[in-house]
Amino acid sequence: MTSPVRLSQRALWAAGQPISDLMARALADPTLISLAAGFVDQQSLPVAATREALAGLCAEESAARAALQYGTTLGYRPLREAIVADLRARDADCPDIALDQVIITAGSNQLLHLVSDTLLNPGDIVLCAAPTYLVYLGTLSNLGVRSVGVAVDQDGVVPEALHETLQQCAARGELSRVKAIYLVPYFDNPCGVTMPLARRREVVEIAKRWSTVQQIHVIADEAYRDLRYEAADVASMLTVDEDGDTVIVTGTFSKSFSPGLRVGWGILPRALVEPVCSQKGNNDFGSPNFNQHLMQALLTRGLFAAHLERIRPVYREKRDALLRALETHFGALDDVQWRVPAGGLYVWLQLPPGISTGPSGGLFDAALQEGVLYVPGEFFYPNLGEPACENTLRLSFGVQALNQLDRGVAALARALHDSAVHDYSAMTSDQSN
Ligand SMILES: Cc1ncc(COP(=O)(O)O)c(C=O)c1O
Known part of the structure; x- marks a missing residue:
């Protein structure tokens, strides 16, 4: 007789993610044009640069052995030094960062998980x-x-709305449950916006002002900072945290170099260094050491910088192709709107009011029938607070080839027509190509 498997409460909380089903559908049909996954461009992945750095790393016996050994919980020191040096070079106002405030993780997702695990109890609140x-x-x-x-x-999170939400939490007696504010300040996933410096300052000030019961941290997920195609850079959220006690920054080489290497990092306020390290110590006592040494070799040999120079125009061209396709296939519809992202991998599309882009809304299945997959906007909304805009969706331009981007958007436009929820006759462009 087999006994029942009793899953943990966390496993139960983890179940039923809509995105897994979506990805399974994409994989089940290889002809589908997926504008859904936030993967990077396959053709420009840095094979030659990796080969060169790898050869260099393995050329010297003792260096190679050191890389093949376990590393430390915080991560490879020269890589952490390089990350701090890079931040200082970019941001004149970069605060003093001690090396032990920098922690290397297996992608920035691991850092997000570790920090959350360190700060949050069940029932706590993250805005x-x-x-x-x-x-x-x-x-x-x-x-x-x-x-x-x-x-x-x-410009990203609206300060007045943030303030108001905190007021509401306080009025419900729940301020002690608010532990963090999470945002993606550069070329946000999903909506592509970048938060200007003044707004960054305002958000951090609000977090500080409301940190009366306990510290409310701002988790600034800076995953896309390197994927800038135009406009001036904006200084990191770290630079507006003068006391250095509020902002947690996460970064990654996944988007700018290779998600397969999965090297990410975090810069932590001093008070969090030890608790986060303890979590990581119990978790894996160090992320894959070899990948960190390899990443360091790529940085010191200038191979990372050269790769970045190479891929920015590739993504800019893809972004432009997607925007052109939107103009061609949706441009005549006043109630279909999108923003031009100055970087990143995503375009956020707003369809006419009344259209639901979700899996049960008609458009989603019509899009699959037409051969295109997108991510419904509702998946990106927290389940409390600001309600989901059901007429939105995210398109990713990182993966598909230029001509496929146009085909995918044309298919989406046909799906909008097929789902018979919109007067398609207003469109003037030829949908057949
Ligand atoms: C906003 C954001 N943060 C973090 C990540 C995670 O990247 P990684 O864990 O590969 O570093 C992603 C990946 O899509 C992302 O879009």
């Missing part, structure tokens, strides 16, 4: 941009944490 990075919403629900959405505009 999130609405919409926001859906994987992090999953991390929070996995921990039994409540994510509360805060409205965004063209």
Whole structure:
């Protein structure tokens, strides 16, 4: 007789993620044009640069052995030094960062998970941009944490809305449960907006002002900072935290170099260094050491910088192709709108009011029939606070070839027509190509 498997509460909280089903559908049909996954461009992945750095790393016996050994919980020191040096070079106002405030993780997702595990108890609250990075919403629900959405505009999280949400939490007697504010300040996933410096300062000031019961941290997920195609860079969220006690920054080489290497990092306020290290010590006592040495070799040999120079125009061209396709296939519809992202991998599309882009809304199945997959906007909204805009969706331009981007958008336009929820006759462009 087999006994029942009793799953943990966390496993139960983790179950039923809509995104897994979506990805399974994409994989089941190889002809589908997926504008859904946030993967990077396959053709420009840095094979030659990796080969060269790898050869260099393995050329010297003792260096190679050191890389093949376990590393430390905090991560490879020269790599952490390089990350701090890079931040200092970019941001004149970069605060003093001690090396032990920098921790290397297996992708920035691991850092997000470790920090959340360190700070949050079941029932605690994290205020999130609405919409926001859906994987992090999953991390929070996995921990039994409540994510509360805060409205965004063209500059990211709206300070007044943030303030108001905090007021509401305080009025309910729940300020002690609010532990963090999570946002993606550069080329946000999903909506592509970048938060200007003044707004960054305002958000951090609000977090400090409301940190009366306990510290409310701002988790600034800076995953896309390197994927900038135009406009001036904006200084990291770290630079507006003068006391250095509020902002946690996460970064990654996944998007700018290779997600297969999965090297990410975090910069932590001093008070969090030890508790986060303890979590990591119990978790894996150090992320894959070899990948960290390899990443360091790529940085010191200038191979990372050269790769970045090479891929920016590749993504810019893809972004432009997607925007052109949107103009061609949706441009005549006043009630279909999108923003031009200055970087990153995503375009956020708003369809006419009344259209639901979700799996049961008609459009989603029609799009699959037409051969295109997107991510419904509702998946990016926290389940509390700012309500989901059901007529939104995310398109990713990282993976598909230029001509496929146009085909995918044309298919989406046909799906909108097929789902018979919109007067398609208003469109003037030829949908047949
Ligand atoms: C906003 C954001 N943060 C973090 C990540 C995770 O990247 P990684 O764990 O590969 O570093 C992603 C990946 O899509 C992302 O979009």
